[in-house]
Amino acid sequence: MLLFGIFGNPVTHSISPRLHNATLNAFNLKGCYGRFAILEPSSLFPTFHTLYLKGANVTVPHKEVAFQGCDEVRGIAQKIGAVNTLVREGSRVIGYNTDALGFYHAISSFGQIKNALVLGAGGTAKAIAIILQEKGIETTILNRSASxxxxxxxxxxxxxxxxxxxCNAYDLIINTTSAGLKDEELPCPEALLNTLFERAKGAFDVIYNQQTPFLKLANTHKLTCKDGKEMLLHQAVLAFNLFFDHRFEAERIESIMREIFTL
Ligand SMILES: NC(=O)c1ccc[n+]([C@@H]2O[C@H](COP(=O)([O-])OP(=O)(O)OC[C@H]3O[C@@H](n4cnc5c(N)ncnc54)[C@H](OP(=O)(O)O)[C@@H]3O)[C@@H](O)[C@H]2O)c1
Structure with missing residues (x-):
């Protein structure tokens, strides 16, 4: 039996176990994906090893700790400095970041984007800004504070x-802050956001399964809008493929996981 899981604090809300367990079942794999509340960052790797997990996803607030503790970090995660996917290779733990590419897949529906404004400067903003830069999209960061x-x-x-x-003109405005997650706040002053939206083509919010004040305002400007669901879906598809060394077709994994979102 192969064991997988998500590490974070909190993790009770996470949809990842449903996505990965449905895919394990669909492929008739003997495996199980669970939730692990990691209260102390120092217990992340001991938990991974004690349970002999084959792979894990890492969420808030442990992505930087995961990055630091891996035996090897591969791909874009090296530049981002944060890891959201752990894969066992023998006794070694390899770290990856699938948030970045997951986000990039999610914005493909916006068409050609020349420049983007990222609101926020936390861990998610790092992944998004680095992939935008890698893909040649001019990226500006706007944060509440400088630190x-x-x-x-x-x-x-x-x-x-x-x-x-x-204020300049940006094709895509991306909210990576948690403003609007549990409150009615906007990620930056409303007047500024109105000016940005007047000149933009699209708005993307990493928060999923809710219409945030950011997206509500973007909708009033008749922009193409998207929440973080597709990003979550694609990062999970990429992670599953890393767990199984790309044995399965990404399109098949995606269609299995997509069904979970519509249930
Ligand atoms: N869809 C997905 O797949 C996906 C993946 C990863 C994360 N997420 C979501 O991304 C969000 C951010 O996560 P994170 O780990 O990047 O957070 P984080 O590291 O804590 O970063 C928070 C950032 O948001 C800013 N901020 C927080 N509250 C704000 C407010 N009320 N107004 C303006 N700015 C505010 C902070 O500004 P200061 O620096 O001034 O404090 C900081 O730049 C979470 O909601 C998480 O659930 C979604």
Whole structure:
């Protein structure tokens, strides 16, 4: 029996076990994917080893700790500095980041994007900004405060706070903050957002399964809007494929997981 799981705090809300267990079942694999609340970051890798997990996903707030503790980090995760997928290779743990590419898949429906504005400067913003940069999309970061901007500045991106920002035109406005997750807040001042939306083609919010104030406002400007569901779906597809060394077709995994969202 192969064991997998999601590590985070909190994890009770996570849909990942449903996505991965449905896929394991559909492929007749003897495996199980569970939820593990990791209260102390120091217990993340001991838990992975004690349970002899084959793979795991890592969510808030442990992605940086996961990055630091892996035996090897591969791909874009090296540049992001955060890992959301762990895969066992013998006695070694390999770390990957599938949030970045998951996001990129999710925005393919917006058509050609030349430039983007990322609201927020946390872990999710790092993954999104790095993949946008890799794909040649000019990326600007706008955050409430300055303290988290160094990472983005060091990667050559234009970085602003609400105080220093002068409004340009951006094809895509992306909310990576948790504003609107459990409150009615916008990720930046409303007047500024209205100006940005007047000039944009689309709006994307990483928060999923709810119409945030950010997306509600974007809708009033008749923009193409998308929440974080597709990003979540695609990061899970990519993670499943890493767990099984790309044995299965991504399209088949995607269609199995997509059904879970519509149930
Ligand atoms: N759809 C998906 O697949 C997916 C994947 C990963 C994460 N997520 C979601 O992404 C969100 C962010 O996660 P994270 O780990 O990046 O968070 P984080 O590291 O805690 O970053 C939070 C960022 O949001 C800003 N912020 C927080 N509250 C704000 C507010 N009320 N107004 C303006 N800015 C605010 C912070 O600004 P300061 O620096 O000024 O504090 C910071 O830049 C969460 O809701 C998470 O569920 C979704």
């Amino acid at each position: 988290r901007l160094h990472f983005f500045e060091n990667n050559g991106m234009t970085c602003k706070t609400w105080d220093t920002f002068t």
